[in-house]
Amino acid sequence: MEQFEFVSRSPGDQCETHLGGVVRKVLPSELHLVRDHLLRLDADARQRRFSHNVSDAFIENYTAKLGNIGNMTFGYFIEGRVTAVAELKRSRIGWGHTAEAAFSVEQDFANKGLATLLMGRVIRSARNRGIRQLQLYCMADNAKMQAIARHYHADLRFEDGGVIADIVPKRFDYLSIVAEAFDDRFAIAHAVIEMQNRIVRSLKA
Ligand SMILES: CC(C)(COP(=O)(O)OP(=O)(O)OC[C@H]1O[C@@H](n2cnc3c(N)ncnc32)[C@H](O)[C@@H]1OP(=O)(O)O)[C@@H](O)C(=O)NCCC(=O)NCCS
Known part of the structure; x- marks a missing residue:
């Protein structure tokens, strides 16, 4: 299977x-911003994301566990909200060689x-943690998700009425590690600014 390399042109260039x-x-x-995002998804998107219908209570429980060791969550932040999410989850305790992604x-x-x-971003973080197989599950009619997986040279196979996309991240290197470390520093700075903005908004409300 072809290995996929994700390297930013320069650290932080796609934040x-x-x-x-x-x-x-x-x-x-x-x-809580991820929880709010998942709660805003309509029934069809929830079904596609979780492969079955999920209630608000399920989402509350699910997001409470996202901070567990081995899980990593990426978000698109705009105007104090998270409106798009990618999750990278270990397939077993600790960072083994396989992980799952969801969007x-x-x-x-x-x-x-x-x-x-x-x-x-998910592929780069998987790569930096020695993940050799990144898997993505989606419904058989989810053409968009399959297009994205193909974009990253995934091998797609049909199984149990769904599609499993296998991606083999390249081995980490200096640039991939530095790029992620740089983005992490940016993330902390941005999170502080976002928190200040939330406080100001709540005081005004
Ligand atoms: C699937 C999902 C994550 C896509 O997010 P998105 O931000 O709209 O996707 P992008 O804009 O990055 O890319 C969409 C790709 O699908 C392609 N596409 C759009 N409509 C398509 C269609 N009907 N058939 C095939 N490909 C299509 C686009 O051309 C694009 O590919 P390209 O960049 O090669 O042109 C989003 O629709 C979603 O949240 N769906 C519900 C949850 C879900 O299905 N999750 C996946 C399982 S975990």
């Missing part, structure tokens, strides 16, 4: 998007390349 928002890791203290983008932000951009 700020052409849409005006920012793509970065979600800090554990910000997971969700709100309808108003669809078809603007956000899931594609987030997928690049």
Whole structure:
């Protein structure tokens, strides 16, 4: 299988998007923004994201566990909200050699390349943690998700009425490590500014 290399042209060059928002890791203290994003998904998007219908209570429970060790969440932040999310999850305790990825983008932000951009981040982080097989599950009729997986040279196979996309990240190197470390520093700075903005908004409300 072809190995995929994701390397930013320079560290941090894709944090700020052409849409005006920012793509970065979600800090554990910000997971309520991911919960709010998942709660805003309509029934069809929830079904596609989780492969079955899920209630608000399920989403509350699910997001409470996103901060567990081995999980990593990326978000698209705009105007104090997270409107697109990518998750990287270990397949077993600790960072083994396999991991799963999952994506969700709100309808108003669809078809603007956000899931594609987030997928690049997921692959880079998987690569930097020695992941040799990154898997993505989606429904058989999810042509968009399959297009994104193909964009990153995934092998697609049909199984149990769904599609499994296998991606083999390249081995980490100096540039991939430095680029992620740089983005992480940016993420912390951006999170502090976002927190200040939230406080100001709540005082005004
Ligand atoms: C699937 C999903 C994540 C895509 O997010 P997005 O930000 O709109 O996707 P992008 O804009 O990055 O890319 C969409 C790609 O699909 C292609 N596409 C759009 N409509 C398509 C269609 N009907 N058939 C095939 N490809 C299509 C686009 O051309 C683009 O590919 P390209 O960049 O090669 O041109 C989003 O629709 C979503 O959240 N769906 C519900 C949850 C879900 O399905 N998650 C996946 C399982 S975990």
